Every structure is written in structure tokens, then in C-alpha cells.
Amino acid sequence: MLEVKNLHTRHGWNYALKGVSFRVPASHLVAVVGANGAGKSTLLGTVAGIYSCSEGEVLLEGLPIQRMPAEKIVRQGVCLVPEHRQIFDSLTVEDNLLLGAYPRWGGNRREIKTDMDYILTIFPALSDRLQDPAGGLSGGMQQMLAIGRGLMSKPKVLLLDEPSLGLAPLLVKEIFKTLDDLKKLGTTILLVEQNARAAMQVADRVYVMDHGQIVLEGSPEDLKKDHRMQQAYLGKGYMRPVREDSCEDYAVPKVLI
Amino acid sequence: MHINELMQFLLTGLTLGGIYALIALGFVTIYTVTGHINFTQGEFVMLGALITASMVKGGTGLWAAIIASILLVGLFGALFERAVIYPARNSPVVTVIIITIGFSVAVRGVALLIWGTQSYPLPSFSSGEPLYVLGATMNKQSVWVLCLSLLAVSLLFAFFERTVMGKALKACAINRVAARLMGISPQRMSLFCFTLSAMLGALAGIVITPTTTATYDMGLMLGLKGFVAAVLGGLTSTTGAVLGGFLLGILEAMGAGLISSGYKDAISFLILLLVLLKRPEGLLGKPDGKRV
Ligand SMILES: Nc1ncnc2c1ncn2[C@@H]1O[C@H](COP(=O)(O)OP(=O)(O)OP(=O)(O)O)[C@@H](O)[C@H]1O
Ligand SMILES: [Mg+2]
Numbered sequence: 001m002l003e004v005k006n007l008h009t010r011h012g013w014n015y016a017l018k019g020v021s022f023r024v025p026a027s028h029l030v031a032v033v034g035a036n037g038a039g040k041s042t043l044l045g046t047v048a049g050i051y052s053c054s055e056g057e058v059l060l061e062g063l064p065i066q067r068m069p070a071e072k073i074v075r076q077g078v079c080l081v082p083e084h085r086q087i088f089d090s091l092t093v094e095d096n097l098l099l100g101a102y103p104r105w106g107g108n109r110r111e112i113k114t115d116m117d118y119i120l121t122i123f124p125a126l127s128d129r130l131q132d133p134a135g136g137l138s139g140g141m142q143q144m145l146a147i148g149r150g151l152m153s154k155p156k157v158l159l160l161d162e163p164s165l166g167l168a169p170l171l172v173k174e175i176f177k178t179l180d181d182l183k184k185l186g187t188t189i190l191l192v193e194q195n196a197r198a199a200m201q202v203a204d205r206v207y208v209m210d211h212g213q214i215v216l217e218g219s220p221e222d223l224k225k226d227h228r229m230q231q232a233y234l235g236k237g238y239m240r241p242v243r244e245d246s247c248e249d250y251a252v253p254k255v256l257i
Numbered sequence: 258m259h260i261n262e263l264m265q266f267l268l269t270g271l272t273l274g275g276i277y278a279l280i281a282l283g284f285v286t287i288y289t290v291t292g293h294i295n296f297t298q299g300e301f302v303m304l305g306a307l308i309t310a311s312m313v314k315g316g317t318g319l320w321a322a323i324i325a326s327i328l329l330v331g332l333f334g335a336l337f338e339r340a341v342i343y344p345a346r347n348s349p350v351v352t353v354i355i356i357t358i359g360f361s362v363a364v365r366g367v368a369l370l371i372w373g374t375q376s377y378p379l380p381s382f383s384s385g386e387p388l389y390v391l392g393a394t395m396n397k398q399s400v401w402v403l404c405l406s407l408l409a410v411s412l413l414f415a416f417f418e419r420t421v422m423g424k425a426l427k428a429c430a431i432n433r434v435a436a437r438l439m440g441i442s443p444q445r446m447s448l449f450c451f452t453l454s455a456m457l458g459a460l461a462g463i464v465i466t467p468t469t470t471a472t473y474d475m476g477l478m479l480g481l482k483g484f485v486a487a488v489l490g491g492l493t494s495t496t497g498a499v500l501g502g503f504l505l506g507i508l509e510a511m512g513a514g515l516i517s518s519g520y521k522d523a524i525s526f527l528i529l530l531l532v533l534l535k536r537p538e539g540l541l542g543k544p545d546g547k548r549v
Contacts, residue, residue, distance in 0.1 A: 050434060074440040086435040088428045095424050103440035105421050153440065 001026040001188050002047070002078070002157045007056035007066075009039075009046045016042040018212040019056070024157060024190050029183040031191045031199040034209035040192040041083050043209070044159045047190070048080035049073040060156065075103045077156030084165065085146040089135025093126055096134050096145055100152025112152075119148045122178060140171035147178070157188045164195045176202050200224065261392035266514040267507060268390060272399040272468075274506025275406030279461035280483025281490065281498035282413060283454030289430035289493050291447045292350060296357040297337060298458050299480015300364040305330045305459025306471035307368065310377035319380065327459045334455025338448050346444070361476070368473040376470040379463070402464045409460055410499055413453075417495065426450070430493075458483075478522065485529040491539025501540070 002024040009017040016039040024030045034040050045051045047058050049070035058066040065073050070080075088096050097119065101112045120127045123144040129137060134145055143163055150158055160179070164172040172195065180202045183189055193199035200206055200220040208216035208229065216229060223229045280298060287295045305326050312322035341360055345353050387396040417423035429436040429446045437443060461479070462471065469475070486505045490497025505525055512524040532539065 048438060050437070069442075070434075070437040071440050071442040074438060080438050082435060082438060086432055086438075088431045088435065090431060091424065091427060098421065099424060099428050099436075099439050099441070102421065102425060149439070 001028075001061060002190065003057075003059040004043075004047065005057040005059070007043070007046060007053050007058065009042050009051050009053045011042070011051075016212050017046065017053070020209070020212070020214055021056075022207050022214060022217070024188060025204075026188050027183065027186045028204045029179065029189040029191060029202055030205050030207070031193055031203035032207045032209050032214075033193050033196040033199050036194065038209045039212040040194075040209060041161055042212075044080055044082075044161050044190070044192055047073075048078060048159055050080075074153055074155075077154075078159065079150045079153045079155035079157075080159040081146045081150040081161065081163070083161040085139075085142045087134045087137075087142055087145050087149065090133055092131050093134050093137070093145055094130040096149050097126075097152050100149035101154075103153050115152060115154065119151055122151075122181070123148050140167050140174070143167060143171075143175055144178075147175075151182075151187075157190060158182075160189060160191045162193055162195075163191070164193060164198055172198055196229075259392075262514065263511075264391050264393035266510045268393050268395050268399065269514075270507030270510030271503060272395075272402045272506070273510060274503030275403050276461045276465050276479070276502075277482050277486040277505050278499045278502025279406050279409060279457045280479060281486035281502045282410065282495060283457045284484055284487035285490070285492060285495055285498040286426075286457075287447075287450045287454050288487070290426050290450045291342075291443070293342065293353045294350075294357070294484075295342075295451070295454065296354065296480060296484070297361040297364065298454060298483060299476030299478070300361045300368075301330050301334060301455040301458030301476070302462035302479045302483075303365070303368060303471070303473065303476030304333060304462070306379070306462035306466045306475060307372050307377060307473065308459075309463045310379045310466060310471045311372070313379060314377065319382065323463050326463060327456050330459035331452045331456040335448055335452045337455070338451035342447065342451065343444065346447070361480070365474060365476065372473050374473065376472045377466070378470045379466040381467045382464075398464075398467045402468075405460065405464050409457065413457075414495065422449070482525055485525045485532075488529060489532055489540055494539070497539055504540075 004023070005021050007017050007020045008015060020043060022030065022032070032040055032043065042051060046053050049065070049068055049072070053066050056066065057064055060076055060078060063076065065076055065078065068076065088099065091099070097116050098112070101115065104112070125141060126144060126148060129141070134142065137145060147160070147163065163175050163179070167175065176198050179189060179191065183202065191199055191203065200223065203220055206218060206220055206223050207214050208223070216223065216226065218226070280302060283298045283301070284295065287293055308326040308329055309322045312325060313319055317325070337360070341356060342353065345356055381398045382401045383397050385397050387394045388400060417427060425436070425441045426446055426449070428439065429441055429443055433443055462475070482505065483502070486501040487498050488501070489505060490499070490501030505528065508528065509521050509524050513521040
């Protein structure tokens with residue numbers, strides 16, 4: 001569905017991405033995990049067209065999209081739910097969701113209404129707050145709204161940048177449960193996370209990123225066994241022990257691999 | 258002093274205020290959505306007034322001339338955005354401000370070539386006796402000014418609240434990157450804002466002309482007054498712009514009436530200075546509040 005080939009992106013003169021390649025098959029959830037500053041947001045931003053790459057390709061169903069501006073890439077079916085949610089805080093929850101459907105405005109209004117009702121069944125908590133300003137929602141609700149807004153564009157691939165950021169463990173669990181549901185419903189998701197443990201519980205395939213490069217890849221099962229992964233990201237050894245089913249946010253140490 | 262007199266100043270102020278509000282809305286719309294301060298705004302006012310006056314002089318019906326002029330100035334605003342602002346979209350804000358100032362000087366120069374220095378009248382939109390409101394008189398044109406500006410403001414507010422395009426503009430003002438991720442093109446929004454602001458400016462120029470007549474240099478002062486009104490309202494709020502416009506109009510009329518009409522313009526710039534020094538976030542803005 002989505003294929004990233006040898007992607008290079010710089011901020012000024014610093015390469016934040018140095019040749020990243022991976023693929024996201026249809027109806028799969030692929031996770032890219034990595035420490036602070038590894039280049040995860042830059043990766044999603046480049047795929048979504050906010051940053052332009054200096055080299056490499058992004059193919060959506062074979063169509064190169066790396067030269068398109070962000071507003072056009074959404075129309076091709078790649079929607080980014082950005083870091084820190086970035087909802088329109090002074091607009092109402094309903095307006096935020098409606099704007100998610102902006103790319104297909106002018107089309108069938110009833111369809112958009114139906115889609116909104118559908119998204120409200122995924123995030124029922126939002127239904128009571130439709131007329132409230134989005135900025136007044138709690139962090140968890142804002143994240144749900146950001147994902148809901150992204151889904152309103154009916155993307156072929158949904159890009160998620162750190163949905164667990166700043167959320168309490170219970171909420172993280174809830175959000176990831178929803179991601180799992182979405183995947184089972186056939187949504188293709190590319191997830192970027194620092195919270196490696198939570199990401200590995202829902203991902204079909206995991207890529208580990210460090211300093212702008214993919215340093216490890218595999219299925220979550222394989223990676224859980226990998227000693228480098230255990231040391232650096234899953235906290236065996238020098239991180240405090242955590243219950244197996246917990247989704248607690250890990251402070252991921254930098255480098256190490 | 259009589260209450261009648263105060264009432265008279267108030268009415269005059271409201272009339273002026275309506276015009277300032279329209280111009281201020283142009284500033285605010287462009288600023289919130291694109292981050293630019295467009296000092297060509299005043300020239301839109303002048304073009305609207307002179308084009309209408311010339312067309313009426315040439316025999317076109319008043320209302321036809323008004324509508325044609327608003328559309329033409331809108332088109333001019335769009336061309337201005339494409340030809341001047343769009344190429345400079347990645348330049349620093351100050352550069353763009355200077356570009357708009359430079360362009361306004363150029364437009365004024367061309368207007369001088371076309372229309373000369375004489376002033377062009379426009380008939381009142383309707384004839385008849387002035388109205389008497391609580392002992393003060395209000396001529397018919399003032400009623401038109403007030404009604405048309407209130408109508409334009411209400412339409413604009415309805416547009417922002419009710420239409421998807423209006424919400425997309427707001428979204429763009431709140432968070433440009435997130436708006437792009439929703440497929441909203443900031444460039445298209447910018448084009449739209451300049452067109453809309455040009456039309457608002459033209460309307461302001463047209464409604465004021467029967468009272469003041471139109472000249473090639475009328476845009477300078479009116480543009481600056483609109484800017485003061487916008488700053489008074491915090492520069493980022495449409496409600497603020499409208500209130501700022503009316504407040505400025507009333508203060509000016511009061512100042513002119515109670516002190517001396519010679520101080521009319523000085524008053525608004527004094528207000529600008531005070532606001533910028535004491536309350537840069539505007540009268541409505543929260544202190545230290547971020548830009549919305
Ligand atoms: N807009 C920018 N301008 C300059 N440098 C940037 C910019 N954005 C990111 N960088 C740099 O690029 C590198 C990668 O940043 P990026 O935000 O992609 O990392 P990340 O993996 O998303 O980190 P985090 O976990 O903090 O979100 C960092 O060294 C960062 O300092
Ligand atoms: Mg990031």
C-alpha cells in the first residue's frame with residue numbers, strides 16, 4: 001500500500017532521515033519506534049508532505065507522492081494525525097471532525113454525516129461534547145478527536161505520530177485498543193511511537209529507528225526476543241520492571257544500538 | 258452641553274465606525290489567515306470609490322456601478338495576491354509589509370494619473386429628509402452607511418460560522434500546518450482573503466463617497482484608520498475589529514465635536530500609540546495571549 005524507499009530529509013544542513021526504507025502492506029499496522037529525536041516525526045512529516053525530501057521515494061499504491069504538497073497528499077489518501085494532536089482548539093469538536101472531511105467536501109453531504117456518526121461510534125465519548133470548543137477537552141479526548149478528524153478524510157493510510165504522548169497509562173491502553181480495532185476493520189496504519197511496548201502490542205511489523213536510520217526490523221515477537229531491543233527499548237536490565245500487560249510510557253534511552 | 262449634541266456625535270461616530278469596521282475586517286481577515294499586514298487595504302477603498310463614481314458619471318445606474326465596482330476591486334485584490342503577495346510568500350513578514358506599502362504608493366500614483374487630483378462626487382443612495390433620532394439628525398446616507406456595513410458584517414460573520422469555507426479559513430488561522438494536513442491549501446485561502454478584503458474595502462469606499470467625495474489619495478487615511486481600528490480590536494478578532502471600528506469612530510466624532518475637528522486624525526493615531534504601548538494585545542485580547 002505505502003512504500004518508502006531510501007528517504008532522506010534534512011532540517012537545514014542536518015539530515016534527520018538518512019535513507020529510510022520500509023513498506024506498509026494494506027490493512028496492516030506498522031510501527032516505527034525510536035528514541036527522542038530519532039527522526040520519527042520527520043519521517044511522517046515527509047511522507048505527509050510537510051517536509052520535502054532531498055532524496056528517495058514515497059509510493060502510494062505505486063504512485064510517487066513525495067513531490068506533492070501536503071494538501072494534495074491528503075486527497076491521495078494519506079492522512080497524518082500530527083504530533084501533539086494539533087486540533088483546532090477554538091473550533092467545536094463537530095467542526096474539527098467536519099474539517100477532517102474537507103478534502104471530499106462538495107461531494108455527498110449525507111455521506112459525510114454518516115461517516116461522522118460512524119466515527120462517533122468508535123469514540124463515543126466525543127458525542128456528548130460535539131458543540132464544545134475542542135481546546136477544552138482532556139488530553140485523551142483531544143487525541144481521540146485528532147484520530148477521528150484524520151479518519152474523516154477516509155484515508156487509505158493513516159499516519160499516527162505518538163498518540164500516547166502525555167497520556168495516562170489507562171488512556172494509552174484505550175487508544176491502542178482502538179487502533180487495534182481500526183486495524184481489524186481494515187484500516188492501514190503507520191504508527192510512530194516512543195512507547196515501544198505499547199506499539200509492539202498492536203503492530204504487525206515493527207521498525208526501530210535511530211539517528212535517522214532503520215536499525216532493526218521484524219515482527220513484534222521476534223523483536224521481543226532480540227537482546228538489543230530488550231536492552232534499549234523494553235527495559236530489561238536497567239529499567240524498572242513492569243507488568244507484562246502494562247502500557248506504561250517508557251522513557252526510551254537514546255542511541256544504544 | 259446638550260444631550261442632543263452628544264447624541265449627534267454618537268450618530269456621526271457610528272457612521273464613521275461602520276466604515277472603519279469594514280476596513281478593519283479586511284486587515285484582520287488577512288492577518289489571521291496569512292500572517293500578513295496588508296497596507297494596500299486603503300487603496301481598495303479608494304479604487305472602490307473612484308470606480309463607482311466614474312461609472313455613475315459615465316451614466317451607469319448607481320446600484321449596477323456599485324456591484325460592478327465591488328467585483329472589479331475584488332478581482333484587483335485577487336490579482337494583487339497572485340502577482341505580488343504569492344511570489345513573496347516565503348519572505349519575512351516585514352518584507353511583505355514593506356511590499357504592501359510600496360504597492361499602495363504605486364496604486365495611488367496610477368490613480369493620480371487616471372483620475373487626477375479632483376474629487377468625484379456620488380449621489381446619496383436615496384433622497385429625502387434626514388431622520389431625527391432623539392433630537393439628533395441623521396441624514397439618509399448615514400443610515401445607508403450604517404445599514405450596509407452592519408449587513409456586510411453580519412454576512413461575514415455568518416460566513417465564518419456557517420460555511421465550510423469559513424471554518425477552513427478559521428482552521429488556517431488557528432494552525433496552518435494542521436489545516437494543510439486536512440487538505441486546506443493556505444495559498445488558496447490567502448487568495449480568497451485578499452479578494453474578500455478588497456471587496457470589503459471597496460464597499461467602505463463606496464458608501465462613504467456621497468458624504469466625502471472620492472479622491473485618489475483618500476485610501477491613505479482611511480486605510481490607516483482601519484488599521485488603528487483593527488489594532489484596537491487586537492488584530493486577530495473579527496468581533497474586535499468591528500468593535501474597534503465603532504469605538505474609533507465614536508471617539509473621533511466626540512473628539513472632533515468636543516475639542517476641535519482639527520484633532521480628528523490626531524486622535525486616532527494617539528489611540529494607536531496608546532494601544533500599542535499599553536495594550537498591544539488589543540482591547541479584547543487576553544494579556545500575553547498567543548495569536549489565535
Ligand atoms: N523543524 C525542524 N528544524 C530543525 N531541526 C529539526 C526540525 N524538526 C526536527 N529537527 C531535528 O531533526 C531530528 C529529528 O527530529 P524528529 O522530530 O523527527 O524526531 P522524533 O523522533 O519525532 O522525536 P520525538 O520523539 O521528540 O518526537 C532532531 O535532531 C531534531 O532536532
Ligand atoms: Mg516526534
